[in-house]
Amino acid sequence: MAVAMREANAGEGLTERQGAVLEQALRLLVDGGEKALTTAGIARAANCSKESLYKWFGDRDGLISAMIGFQASKVRTQDVAARALDAESLKRHLIVFAKDLLEVLAGDVSLALNRLAIGQASRDGSKLGHMLQERGRRQIGRRAAALLEAGRKAGLLTFDDADEAYGALYGLIVSDWHLKMLLGEEAGEMKKGFGRKAEQAVSAFLSLYGTKR
Amino acid sequence: MAVAMREANAGEGLTERQGAVLEQALRLLVDGGEKALTTAGIARAANCSKESLYKWFGDRDGLISAMIGFQASKVRTQDVAARALDAESLKRHLIVFAKDLLEVLAGDVSLALNRLAIGQASRDGSKLGHMLQERGRRQIGRRAAALLEAGRKAGLLTFDDADEAYGALYGLIVSDWHLKMLLGEEAGEMKKGFGRKAEQAVSAFLSLYGTKR
């Protein structure tokens, strides 16, 4: 077999050619929605043949799964080593987290993939939904959990159930913005309100779960 | 013209026959997702002809719009006359609101219609999305706004921006449950946690926006 895969891309077993194809597929999806995500369209946009698509990804579902995996592999969440945490730096970290979360959720590709997975949730037994949840959500959830745990260890936060606290933080940050964007509300003008929104949410969260001073 | 419409159904200009057809269409959508929502399938399920479907609703989009309007017209939110509000009754009302909100969002038809609208958000300029927002969301939003305003008038709540307060309430109640359900997470086992979830959210909301005692 000599060299099974020539160039490993982003932790997946993908040729960089295949990565480029997935990139084009994501572009098509972002620009035109699921309707535009046809095998012929992808082949045309990526200058490859349909035959290659089926050889590499099996079928259309496999290709979509590969798209989700590919995109997830590109968005790596860096865990901020949260040592020497005081009230001020905790708040700063939380605000950064909130802004990042809003930015991620408002991203073109994220919205398009979520729309795709939601649209197929009834047909495929929510396979894509679970994949999106596992590969995307879990990552940022872990980052938040680490941050909250560090705050608790430092005596800055008090909570019994970490999941409950994270749920409150998430809800305060996101509210119904994500759904509105998924439904097609123009995300452009929303984005400029992210900073204020993030600070408000973190303030509220801290007055709920912060230790009194 | 004598009798233009024989029986007005739920405030829409719909024959009850047409309402029955929309009912069947909703059932198909709930059971099989968007893929199952074909004109031939609807005609078969409702024992009517495709020709009648096109005569009544124009085209497939018109039929889907009619489905949304039909469903929205069935879910009327009763405004609780919030007079004589004290701290206890406000909390009770808020908890009832929270439970209702979670129940509505977890409903079969609501999830199916939201999935449909989200899936088409990229194709149709989010026409369905806006419709869903206007006909569904706004209703329950107004109910919450009235409740919050009554609480403020009674000196039980303090906030400057009602929308901000409502956003916090909504986020605390819903968190990421709605998205998880849209993505296909099994809603059955979730529902039994709604009561506790609602009470926690309202408690948090009151400790944020309630007047100190």
Next chain:
DNA sequence: TGCGAACCGTACCGTACGGTACTGATCGGG
């Protein structure tokens, strides 16, 4: 230089869907 693998481009096939046209049955009013 010759061979084989990978691959692009395209043509092709079966199917399924949106939308239209036609036929026959039912039913209310004159």
Next chain:
DNA sequence: CCCGATCAGTACCGTACGGTACGGTTCGCA
């Protein structure tokens, strides 16, 4: 008892998509 309207059922048409097959080309390798 007949007329016109409505509608169910079905056949039909054009299109578009998923998936497959084939000819021609490039490229690595012996």
